[in-house]
Amino acid sequence: MMTPVQQVVMAVIQITVLISIILLIVPVMTFAERKVIGYIQVRLGATRQAGGIRGFAAGINKLSWAMGRIPILSFFRGLPVFAADGLKLLLKEDIVPDRADRFVFVIAPVVCMIPAFATFAVICFYPGTLFVFPDQFPIVGGLPFTGFLTDINVGLLYIMAVGSIGVYGIVLGGWASNSKYPLLGGLRSAAQIISYEIPLSLSLLAAVVLSGTLNFRELSVYLAGVPTVTAAGDVVQMPLIAAVPLFFGFFFYLTCGFAETNRVPFDLAEAETELVSGFHTEYTGMKFAWFMLAEYANMMAVSAIAAGFFLGGHYLLPFGLQRFVPDGIPFLAEPSLLFFFGKVFFLLFVFLWVRATLPRYRYDQLMSVGWKWLIPVTLINLLIAAAIRFAF
Amino acid sequence: MNALFTSIGHNLFLVFGLLACAGAAVMILSTSAVHSVLGFLFSMIMVAACFLCLSAEFLGMAQLLVYAGGIVVLFLFVVMLVELTKYKEKSLFTTQIKWSFPLVLIALGIFAYTMKSNLFDAATPVALSLSSGLAEGLSVSAQNAQMVSRGLFAGFLLPLEILSVILLVALVGALVLAKSERVS
Numbered sequence: 001m002m003t004p005v006q007q008v009v010m011a012v013i014q015i016t017v018l019i020s021i022i023l024l025i026v027p028v029m030t031f032a033e034r035k036v037i038g039y040i041q042v043r044l045g046a047t048r049q050a051g052g053i054r055g056f057a058a059g060i061n062k063l064s065w066a067m068g069r070i071p072i073l074s075f076f077r078g079l080p081v082f083a084a085d086g087l088k089l090l091l092k093e094d095i096v097p098d099r100a101d102r103f104v105f106v107i108a109p110v111v112c113m114i115p116a117f118a119t120f121a122v123i124c125f126y127p128g129t130l131f132v133f134p135d136q137f138p139i140v141g142g143l144p145f146t147g148f149l150t151d152i153n154v155g156l157l158y159i160m161a162v163g164s165i166g167v168y169g170i171v172l173g174g175w176a177s178n179s180k181y182p183l184l185g186g187l188r189s190a191a192q193i194i195s196y197e198i199p200l201s202l203s204l205l206a207a208v209v210l211s212g213t214l215n216f217r218e219l220s221v222y223l224a225g226v227p228t229v230t231a232a233g234d235v236v237q238m239p240l241i242a243a244v245p246l247f248f249g250f251f252f253y254l255t256c257g258f259a260e261t262n263r264v265p266f267d268l269a270e271a272e273t274e275l276v277s278g279f280h281t282e283y284t285g286m287k288f289a290w291f292m293l294a295e296y297a298n299m300m301a302v303s304a305i306a307a308g309f310f311l312g313g314h315y316l317l318p319f320g321l322q323r324f325v326p327d328g329i330p331f332l333a334e335p336s337l338l339f340f341f342g343k344v345f346f347l348l349f350v351f352l353w354v355r356a357t358l359p360r361y362r363y364d365q366l367m368s369v370g371w372k373w374l375i376p377v378t379l380i381n382l383l384i385a386a387a388i389r390f391a392f
Numbered sequence: 393m394n395a396l397f398t399s400i401g402h403n404l405f406l407v408f409g410l411l412a413c414a415g416a417a418v419m420i421l422s423t424s425a426v427h428s429v430l431g432f433l434f435s436m437i438m439v440a441a442c443f444l445c446l447s448a449e450f451l452g453m454a455q456l457l458v459y460a461g462g463i464v465v466l467f468l469f470v471v472m473l474v475e476l477t478k479y480k481e482k483s484l485f486t487t488q489i490k491w492s493f494p495l496v497l498i499a500l501g502i503f504a505y506t507m508k509s510n511l512f513d514a515a516t517p518v519a520l521s522l523s524s525g526l527a528e529g530l531s532v533s534a535q536n537a538q539m540v541s542r543g544l545f546a547g548f549l550l551p552l553e554i555l556s557v558i559l560l561v562a563l564v565g566a567l568v569l570a571k572s573e574r575v576s
Contacts, residue, residue, distance in 0.1 A: 104426060154537050157453035161440075164461025168433070171465070175426065175472045187469075194465065214537050 002143065009139050014149055018120055026296045027082040033352050034081070040356040089289040097177055097282050104176035109283070109290035112169025115162045116297035122155040123304045124148040124217040126314050126337045147314075147337065148217060155216035156208060159305065160201055163260065167193045169294065170262075170269065174279035185278030188363065189269030193260055195370045200256035202378035206249045206385035207309045210242050220313030221335075225320030239392040243319040245385040250310035250319070252378050254350070257302035259370065261295060264355040268363055303347035307340060311347075314340045405445040412438035425471040429464060436460045450537045 002010070038045025096105055126147025135141040152158065167190050174186020208214060211222040221228050223246065227237040259266040270278030280291045311318040314335035316325055325333045361369065415435030419428045436459040443452035544552055 101424070101426065104430070152449060154449040154453050157450070157457065157537065161453045161456035161461060164457055165437075167461075167465060168468070171468060171472070172426075172430075183472075190465065190469070194462075197461075 006139060006143060010143055011149070013140065014145065018149065019117065022117065022120070022297055022300060025300065026293055027086065029296050029299075029348060030085065030292075031079060031082045032349075033355075036349065036352040037356040040353070089286055092285040094285040094287065095282075097179065099178045100282070101176040101178065104172050106287070108169050108173035108176055109287045109294070110169075111172060112166060113290050113294040113297070115166040115169075116294040116301065118162045119159055119298075119301040120304070121149045122152060122158050122216050123301070124151070124220055124308060124313070125304075125340050127217050127221055127335055130337070151215065151217055153213075153215050156204060156214045156219070159216075160197075160204075164197060166294070166298065169291075170279050173283065173291070177279075177282035179282055181275045181277075182279045182281045185269045185275045185281070189262060189279060192262075192266065192268055192366060192370075195367060196256045196259035196374070199252060199370065199374035199378045200260060202375065202382055203249045203252040203256060204305075204309065206245050206378070206382045209382065209385045209389050210238060210245070212389075216308060220308040223309060223320055224312040224315040225317075225322040226315065237323070238320045239388060240320070240323070241392070242385070242388050243321060245381050245388065246310050246319045248381050249378075249385075250306060252374060252381060253306055253310065254302075254347075256374065257306065258351070258354065259366070261298040261302055263295075263299065263351055265358040265361050266366055267360060268366055299348060299351055300344065303344045303351075304340075306347055307343035311343045312339075318343075405442055408438045408441040408445060412442065425474075426468070429468050429471050432467070433460055433464045436464060450540050
């Protein structure tokens with residue numbers, strides 16, 4: 001049994017590690033965004049801040065150009081861009097518009113960011129102990145470092161509740177700027193997020209109906225299709241047919257996730273051609289950076305939830321197909337942190353892929369997709385899941 | 393150090409309760425309508441935290457989802473678009489002070505008397521204790537959400553469905569009202 005001090009220290013250590021990982025991935029994501037979209041659109045992306053490439057590497061580059069191919073090294077040029085970006089955001093002048101509501105203007109980015117990070121509190125990256133601290137450590141010696149922060153029995157409800165608070169940051173930021181475009185962007189975004197929360201919850205509910213629990217860890221283990229032991233001592237396994245609602249639910253969830261995070265093709269909140277930059281038009285410096293940070297953290301949260309619920313989480317195969325991996329295989333049959341992060345990074349890549357491919361929806365199209373199509377199909381999906389649960 | 397953390401853990405309910413009161417005070421006292429809504433939001437979140445301290449996880453999360461996530465957003469929308477503070481409607485809120493003041497005092501007195509006689513009086517008939525049903529409910533709080541859903545969808549299915557019909561009627565009514573305005 002841990003003493004309260006040990007509990008607090010362990011929690012602080014785990015939270016620090018988790019937030020450091022998120023803050024490390026975000027700048028890499030901004031760099032990857034430039035490069036991946038550049039690659040898809042057959043151009044180089046950011047290249048300027050690299051200086052010249054000399055020596056052997058330059059030789060390879062010249063050779064590739066001579067062969068008529070874009071050299072692979074060119075894709076890593078511009079890597080210092082994200083350091084420059086960070087420095088720029090830190091050093092730029094912090095402007096508050098003259099007639100803005102100062103208090104609300106300042107707290108809006110914070111309100112936006114806290115829920116984005118708080119979501120990670122219940123996400124289970126690995127369903128057990130990652131390592132145990134050696135005894136030499138002063139307070140935490142001998143304590144396990146688990147692959148999840150908390151293991152609460154209302155994990156999914158927590159995710160939805162915290163997610164529904166994130167919208168305040170956008171609305172308040174848009175209103176407090178006291179300017180037309182941010183207000184329009186904020187209102188649009190709020191309507192969009194509130195609308196898409198319904199199909200988002202419905203698609204997640206299919207997974208809940210199948211597994212009968214709200215706990216993220218139990219959910220992801222059950223939905224991976226491996227046999228699990230309940231508290232009563234029974235061995236339960238997801239029926240194979242349940243892969244069907246999971247498969248469709250994944251795509252519905254991802255679509256709603258794009259809308260929830262204000263990403264292309266649903267980025268109506270910051271449609272450049274219509275609204276300058278939407279709700280953060282008036283924001284500069286670090287306040288603007290916090291909005292961006294929240295957006296990328298939200299993307300990661302959506303990816304992690306999709307990976308944990310639909311793509312088999314920390315197991316190899318998605319949609320409950322893990323049962324086809326024989327038990328004896330050493331690495332592939334066991335849960336691993338690598339599988340989880342592999343899926344998260346793949347989904348983050350999908351975000352960029354879609355951004356480079358699809359144009360933006362019109363606002364009425366966005367609303368009709370949400371209300372007239374996504375809600376009915378996610379309801380049908382939920383019904384199928386319930387029928388499977390009832391029959392098997 | 394241990395003792396400090398333990399005592400804080402035991403008094404978290406008190407801490408969150410006081411913060412909720414602070415949020416409510418901000419709601420009443422601030423002059424800007426949006427700031428009032430923000431105070432209300434803060435108060436709602438702290439009430440959810442109070443529920444969590446009483447190990448009613450489902451209720452806490454439902455509080456966050458329904459109040460903080462749904463209802464206060466609507467309030468915020470209305471308040472933002474109306475912008476009461478700019479105009480002279482301000483006086484509209486101060487006309488009833490001479491009536492409300494004694495009423496609030498009376499309510500406060502009744503509340504204080506009830507609290508005193510129930511909690512701190514020596515002659516209290518029954519000391520504060522949980523009813524048997526509630527105690528049983530708390531002991532199964534490990535499956536909080538499951539127990540609530542079993543109650544809703546097995547024990548009280550019919551009342552729940554009737555309630556949802558009421559909500560549907562309200563929804564259809566709102567739709568009809570909004571539509572007829574546009575036609576005429």
